[in-house]
Amino acid sequence: MAKDPQTLPAKCRQCSKPLSDVAVCDFCHSINPAAAGMDYFTLLGLPRQFELDEKVLHDRFLALSRAVHPDYHGSDAADAQVLSLQMSAAVNDAYRTLKSPALRAAYLLELVGGKSSAQDKSVPEGFLDTMMMMQEEVHDAKTSGHAAELERLRSVLTTQHDGLMHRIAGLFGQLQDAAACDAIRNDLLGEIRQQLNAVSYVTKLLEQAG
Amino acid sequence: MPAPLILGIDLGTTYSLAAVMTPAGPAVIRDAAGIALVPSVIAFQDDGRVVVGQAARAGAVANPLRTVYSVKRLMGRGIEEIQEDLRHLAYPVVSGKGGTACVTVGGREMTPQELSAMILREVKARAEAALGQPVTAAVITVPAYFDDSQRQATRDAGAIAGLDVRRIVNEPTAAALAYGLDRKDEATIAVYDLGGGTFDVSILHVAGGVFQVLSTDGDTHLGGDDLDMEIIDLITADIRRQFGQHLTFPPATRQALRDMAEAAKIRLSTEPAAAVEVDLGDGRTFQRTITRQEFEAAAAKWIDHTIEHCRAALAAAHLKPQQIDQVVMVGGCTRIPLVLRCVEEFFGRRPYTALNPDEVVALGAAVQAGILAGVQRDTLLLDVTPLSLGIETLGGATGKLIMRHSTVPCQATETFTTYVDGQTSVDIHVLQGERELARDCRSLGSFKLRGIPPMPAGMPRIEVTFLIDANGILNVSARELRSGKEASVQIVPAHGLTRDEVTRMVKESYAHAREDLTAHRLIDLRNEAGRILAAIDKALANLPGVLSAAQRAALDVAVADLKAKMEGSDGDALYAAMKAANDAAGPLTQAQMDEVLKKTAVGKKLEEF
DSSP, X not given: OOOOOOOOOSBOTTXXXXXXXXXXXXXXXXXXXXXXXSOHHHXXXXXXXXXXXXXXHHHHHHHHHHHHOGGGOTTSOHHHHHHHXXXXXXXXXXXXXXXSHHHHHHHHHHHTTOOOTTTOOOOOTTHHHHHHHHHHHHHHHHHTTOHHHHHHHHHHHHHHHHHHHHHHHHHHHHHHHTTTOHXXXXXXXXXXXXXXXXXXXXXXXXXXXX | OOOOOEEEEEXXXXXXXXXXXXXXXXXXXXXXXXXXXXXXXXXXXXXXXXEESHHHHHTTTTSGGGEEOOGGGGTTOBGGGGHHHHTTXXXXXXXXXXXXEEEEETTEEEOHHHHHHHHHHHHHHHHHHHHTSOOOEEEEEEOTTOOHHHHHHHHHHHHHTTOEEEEEEEHHHHHHHHHHTTOOSOEEEEEEEEOSSOEEEEEEEEETTEEEEEEEEEETTOSHHHHHHHHHHHHXXXXXXXXXXXXXXXXXXXXXXXXXXXXXXXXXXXXXXXXXXXXXXXXXXXXXXXXXXXXXXXXXXXHHHHHHHHHHHHHHTTOOGGXXXXXXXXXXXXXXHHHHHHHHHHHTSOOBOXXXXXXXXXXXXXXXXXXXXXXXXXXXXXXXXXXXXXXXXXXGBEEEEEOTTOBSSEEEEEXXXXXXXXXXXXXXXXXXXXXXXXGGSEEXXXXXXXXXXXXXTTOOOEEEEEEEOTTSOEEEEEEETTTTEEEEEEEEESSSOOHHHHHXXXXXXXXXXXXXXXXXXXXXXXXXXXXXXXXXXXHHHHXXXXXXXXHHHHHHHHHHHHHHXXXXXXXXXXXXXXXXXXXXXXXXXXXXXXXXXXXXXXHHHHHHO
């Protein structure tokens, strides 16, 4: 089941002014302690979906960094300094995770109730055969020092990677449309997991071919 | 209330300097003669005094075994890691506790942290003199590629010097801060920093006051010192050819060679050739001219290494050389024409050299100090960790927890358990580096988790949080999840100081400061006593027969006592003897005064006529 979006405190704990921003009070600039437990989409004020505007993500990241970075909380009380450090680490990790499509997909999948890669290691039908074949070709090209062949394999793998990510984006779109039907949702979540597992394989092989 | 003063300090391998944020922007601290650079050289003189800076450097040839330089190369390192450096160092480096590199001078073993603290104290004192106010807080720069141990060592050195180190900031990042402070446009820049002992390259995105480091690469053992060594090797090979292969060089000659090589290197940046002359003793002199071509041939392999690091940094940032808008040059070695040529060739654009490459890092440190003091509100600096952080897993492999180039602060958590029933502590071996095997990575030390409630094996779930703070320094905390109990983490650094050791050294440093003060006072008192003795001699010669026999006997006793006390080292006794001699000479002084008055009166009378 999907987790419920966290409910936000309506008032700042520090100055009791209404909170318009989730992580930091607009009035007294103190960090909202509840922000430490927020999911990354909520933290950065982004809709919980796969499609994402990178420019908006970057702007939100910088704005939030300005608010929580330890550089600006050096003269705070000790507990506020600890909060600044932890929040800053969380914001950095949120940005890193959401910026990368593969990491974003994996994070979102678990957030909406999908299995982790440790819980479900399955891959799409026939994928492993293709991978084993590719692995051998990469191995041969590397041992024989065949640069052009290695380049061709990298290009094939990149295309495969992009194709998988495109498919994952489509599946997340269908997931939003299927919000009402649990059976379809579960099928889609399982399929996204399989595609993502395939992405990890391809990424690892790309690294080997690099 | 005025903003608290935080000093920006560039603690360099060969030179150190400080800068401070002013309303007009960052400004370098200079002495009355306008000099900003303090040579990072420490001399231990025979009278026990410690001299830092130009004076220490000037005496290096005369006093090679008691003159310590390039101490930055030893910071946070084990003796086995710096074998190559030892060949270049004239002073004795020994294996200290746990194989950590230490320096012995006059039978006293000192850690690189304590030695760096002496340099920092000198920089601090100069800043205090120039600013006319005490300095208690600082931002200190380190090479971006410094690992956790080297950063810790630098922070500890600051503490020993009596400084509250508010931030450790990366040198290329500091340079970018100084460079991009007034830039409003968006740019991707590369900072090429070739210093005295280290090389760094960082790729940053700069836009509207935001400085975001994308990647960094480098070598903490590649710098101007290596280029000097190439020149020395060139010359010593020739000397041996001429005067015999068996020739060995005493420490004083090695020191003289170092000075000469550095001077030749600097000269070759502007001249096509440099003449060198080495006095080999016994009336033997070696003379030779080094051409720029020769130097470049010898230096090329080092410069090639730096370009390889540039390539790696770009690859990590997913950028191509032509996507770099500006290349900022930092460090004295970037004045070398070969360096400029190679960098221009690689990036396909002329490097930016308008900033003083020796001062730009200190200026940037002052900007960071301004940010921390709250006077530079619109600037946001996002730096990265240069190396991946991992732990040793079963079979000696590295399990990575935090990937390199992650924006700091960053954190990762990992859960551990026990293998034996009732086990109450767990050891974790923490590593930094990119290699697969633990033994190929840098060991940061072992972290002992204690206070685990006794449970059957495998039951405890100890959640360990590894947090790299904005200084790039690791903080570890642990909690046992089933009991919710905070487990204590005892850190045994591989090559660093424990908290207790730092505390002890801070205390010792105050004690030494008192010792230094005592030494100073003694010297002043001796000088004063010398003046008193000379005055008494002069008065006795000019005015014989003024003193009665008893007065003369008393004076002789006082003078003899004063001379004896001048030989000793008891300042208070010396002061008392000075006072006694002065008192005994009282009638003599009085007679002298009368004589002067008489003469003056005579003079006046003569004038009146």
